[in-house]
Amino acid sequence: MLRLQAVNQFFGPKHILRDISMELPPGQCTYVLGRNGVGKTTLVNCIMGHLPVSSGTVTWRPAGGAEELNLLQHPVEQRAALGIGYVPQGRQVFSQLSVDENLRVALLAGRNKTRQVPSMVYELFPGLHNMRHQRAGDLTESGQQQLAIARALVLEPELLILDEPTGGFQPSVVKEIGHNIRRLQRDFGLTLLVVEQQLPFTPSAGDRFCLLEGGCNVAQGTLDQLDDSLIQTYLAV
Numbered sequence: 001m002l003r004l005q006a007v008n009q010f011f012g013p014k015h016i017l018r019d020i021s022m023e024l025p026p027g028q029c030t031y032v033l034g035r036n037g038v039g040k041t042t043l044v045n046c047i048m049g050h051l052p053v054s055s056g057t058v059t060w061r062p063a064g065g066a067e068e069l070n071l072l073q074h075p076v077e078q079r080a081a082l083g084i085g086y087v088p089q090g091r092q093v094f095s096q097l098s099v100d101e102n103l104r105v106a107l108l109a110g111r112n113k114t115r116q117v118p119s120m121v122y123e124l125f126p127g128l129h130n131m132r133h134q135r136a137g138d139l140t141e142s143g144q145q146q147l148a149i150a151r152a153l154v155l156e157p158e159l160l161i162l163d164e165p166t167g168g169f170q171p172s173v174v175k176e177i178g179h180n181i182r183r184l185q186r187d188f189g190l191t192l193l194v195v196e197q198q199l200p201f202t203p204s205a206g207d208r209f210c211l212l213e214g215g216c217n218v219a220q221g222t223l224d225q226l227d228d229s230l231i232q233t234y235l236a237v
């Protein structure tokens with residue numbers, strides 16, 4: 001379980017995140033939604049340790065863990081090894097390396113440097129297995145997105161955070177991404193935090209939402225509570 005309590009973050013004098021509190025229940029898929037510039041990526045960067053938190057707490061209890069860890073005491077390079085995977089915005093893969101080399105580089109972030117690519121990665125993305133000796137830069141955009149997710153999966157995270165995974169894709173690819181997100185949750189038991197500007201899939205594709213506006217968490221609940229009034233007020237463009 002990941003738990004944030006009263007998290008604040010500043011860029012210089014600019015107050016970006018304001019008293020954000022939220023919990024990610026194990027095995028559930030939570031969407032963090034909000035318009036451009038409301039603080040979604042900043043929030044994810046604070047969870048991953050890429051940005052410092054000015055005040056508040058971020059705690060993480062791995063499955064079977066006896067107690068909550070203070071995540072803020074763990075440097076960024078330890079967070080993947082603690083079971084938190086991250087797929088950044090913009091499909092960042094090493095385009096000059098092969099698919100296989102991309103996955104092997106990602107494996108180095110784990111504690112056990114001799115680990116192999118887990119079978120679930122190619123089970124989820126069989127196309128990547130067929131392309132494993134191809135240069136990542138030669139994959140389609142959809143293939144690169146799969147590789148970006150696969151790179152986070154090689155360390156077998158319990159929690160996977162995806163920052164705008166559908167950004168810039170055509171509807172057929174968005175649908176495929178939604179299908180993969182559902183499989184990660186239902187077939188592989190992951191907890192998911194998915195950042196998007198709007199809900200890109202049907203509500204059945206997840207469990208909970210958390211709406212951000214001006215750096216504040218203005219509403220949260222189950223996806224069936226995300227009604228037209230909230231959508232018009234906080235998400236409509």
Ligand SMILES: Nc1ncnc2c1ncn2[C@@H]1O[C@H](COP(=O)(O)OP(=O)(O)OP(=O)(O)O)[C@@H](O)[C@H]1O
Nearest residue numbers: 011014016034035036037038039040041042043197
């Ligand atoms: N390095 C930075 N220095 C100063 N301000 C920043 C920096 N990065 C982001 N900001 C500001 O922080 C606020 C939140 O940005 P953030 O990228 O977290 O928003 P977002 O909700 O993820 O937007 P998007 O949907 O466009 O990705 C914005 O006002 C942005 O201008």
